[in-house]
Amino acid sequence: MNLIFEISEHGKRCATIRTPDVKAVKTDKKYLRAEKPALPEVSEVDFSRHYTALSRRAFGVDNGFYPLGSCTMKYNPKINEEVAALPGFTRVHPLQDEKTVQGSLEVMETLSGYLAEITGMDAVTLQPNAGAHGEYTGLLLIAAYHAARRDFKRTKVIVPDSAHGTNPASAVMAGFEIINVPSDEEKGVDLKALKKAVGRDTAALMLTNPTTLGLFEKNIKEISEIIHKAGGLLYYDGANLNAVMGVVRPGDMGFDVVHLNLHKTFSTPHGGGGPGSGPVGCKKALAPFLPDPRVEKTEKGYKFVYGKKSIGKVASFYGNFGVYVRALAYITALGAEGIKSAAQHAVLNANYLKANIEDLYPTEKGRHCMHEFVVSMQELKDKTGVSAMDIAKTMIDRGYHPPTMYFPLIIHEALMFEPTETENKRTLDEVIAALREIYEEAFKDPEYMKAAPHHAQIGRPDEVKAARQPVVRYIKN
Numbered sequence: 001m002n003l004i005f006e007i008s009e010h011g012k013r014c015a016t017i018r019t020p021d022v023k024a025v026k027t028d029k030k031y032l033r034a035e036k037p038a039l040p041e042v043s044e045v046d047f048s049r050h051y052t053a054l055s056r057r058a059f060g061v062d063n064g065f066y067p068l069g070s071c072t073m074k075y076n077p078k079i080n081e082e083v084a085a086l087p088g089f090t091r092v093h094p095l096q097d098e099k100t101v102q103g104s105l106e107v108m109e110t111l112s113g114y115l116a117e118i119t120g121m122d123a124v125t126l127q128p129n130a131g132a133h134g135e136y137t138g139l140l141l142i143a144a145y146h147a148a149r150r151d152f153k154r155t156k157v158i159v160p161d162s163a164h165g166t167n168p169a170s171a172v173m174a175g176f177e178i179i180n181v182p183s184d185e186e187k188g189v190d191l192k193a194l195k196k197a198v199g200r201d202t203a204a205l206m207l208t209n210p211t212t213l214g215l216f217e218k219n220i221k222e223i224s225e226i227i228h229k230a231g232g233l234l235y236y237d238g239a240n241l242n243a244v245m246g247v248v249r250p251g252d253m254g255f256d257v258v259h260l261n262l263h264k265t266f267s268t269p270h271g272g273g274g275p276g277s278g279p280v281g282c283k284k285a286l287a288p289f290l291p292d293p294r295v296e297k298t299e300k301g302y303k304f305v306y307g308k309k310s311i312g313k314v315a316s317f318y319g320n321f322g323v324y325v326r327a328l329a330y331i332t333a334l335g336a337e338g339i340k341s342a343a344q345h346a347v348l349n350a351n352y353l354k355a356n357i358e359d360l361y362p363t364e365k366g367r368h369c370m371h372e373f374v375v376s377m378q379e380l381k382d383k384t385g386v387s388a389m390d391i392a393k394t395m396i397d398r399g400y401h402p403p404t405m406y407f408p409l410i411i412h413e414a415l416m417f418e419p420t421e422t423e424n425k426r427t428l429d430e431v432i433a434a435l436r437e438i439y440e441e442a443f444k445d446p447e448y449m450k451a452a453p454h455h456a457q458i459g460r461p462d463e464v465k466a467a468r469q470p471v472v473r474y475i476k477n
């Protein structure tokens with residue numbers, strides 16, 4: 001496929017503009033470009049075909065099944081896009097006087113309230129622009145809380161090995177030292193190891209729940225007691241709230257801080273390259289430190305408020321507003337019952353898929369999963385040489401997006417499936433049949449699978465090189 005610059009021909013246009021019948025105004029030279037912009041020149045039909053061809057090369061939730069674990073690639077109702085695109089929302093400016101943007105402030109205040117209710121927290125900031133950004137913000141709140149109590153010895157954050165990879169990274173960025181705690185045989189936090197790890201230097205523990213294995217942490221009550229007794233705080237990585245929303249609340253489980261991913265659970269696609277939002281909720285004791293500004297409802301309307309003890313701003317202006325509108329539209333449409341039902345169906349679909357493939361795709365035995373599950377293809381690889389990667393690539397040939405691969409690191413030859421609640425039984429049955437066939441194929445024709453995909457635009461890029469030496473600019477060969 002050519003770049004649009006390569007099909008450009010001088011003089012081609014998508015539109016013809018009449019020669020104006022008014023006199024041209026002379027513009028001061030200092031306002032003019034020295035050179036013409038290097039824009040492509042194409043006709044409308046070339047333009048249309050170019051971008052349609054590009055869009056067909058992309059795979060999205062609108063194309064097919066997309067079980068990318070830990071990402072919640074569910075189908076998001078188009079109506080929420082329409083609501084977010086209403087001119088009243090898109091044509092406001094962040095520097096406008098707050099009296100003229102009361103509707104937008106109402107969106108923020110209402111959404112914060114709903115998220116506080118859903119998480120069981122006392123206050124919420126919408127500002128962070130991603131899940132990891134929310135973690136970082138939450139940890140700054142924790143640091144500010146300890147500092148305000150003049151408890152400067154709390155420099156360590158405990159992170160279990162089943163946590164999402166962003167957790168330790170965010171904690172280091174926030175200035176903490178990391179203490180790793182291993183999993184026990186049940187793949188929960190090893191309580192003995194945890195007891196050894198806590199002390200007067202414990203600032204917090206970060207728990208990903210459901211864990212990266214898609215399992216609900218069984219010992220939350222004990223973990224909560226151990227940490228609080230030691231004077232530490234509890235952080236809940238709620239990026240996977242899709243599994244539990246409307247059913248249980250981090251606030252009720254004893255957590256002090258939580259972040260959510262609106263761009264997973266609440267109707268903005270994750271990984272679409274667009275903006276995200278990672279709101280942070282916290283208990284009363286931490287609320288004074290929340291980022292500035294927050295929106296408050298007063299008798300005279302909505303207004304921005306600034307806190308004396310705030311950690312300051314963590315994003316430009318007020319965060320990614322369009323994502324808030326989608327989330328509010330989604331929550332309002334679903335209601336309390338719908339939110340709960342979405343989570344229940346996400347868990348049901350994952351368990352249905354798991355139950356129908358786990359004789360071939362082995363997973364954590366004897367446990368129900370939450371919204372996702374991880375299989376290990378080590379045994380198949382030992383028998384046939386076909387790896388988790390080869391299975392993923394073969395799925396591409398069948399029109400499915402691969403699951404998350406080689407994550408979490410604690411499982412060998414891992415594939416992590418998250419079907420989400422928006423898939424119906426017919427699709428799941430088709431996927432189950434395909435996965436079972438793929439498994440057979442590994443024995444029949446392993447070489448063919450090792451060379452997959454055979455029908456995709458790109459075969460097997462060098463992933464290490466792509467990460468280490470990314471070429472983000474098109475260079476003509």
Ligand SMILES: *Cc1c(COP(=O)(O)O)cnc(C)c1O
Pocket residue numbers: 070071130131132133164166208237239240261276278
């Ligand atoms: C996706 C995810 C994150 C990080 O969210 P980003 O928006 O990608 O930064 C953190 N924790 C968990 C459990 C996640 O699934």
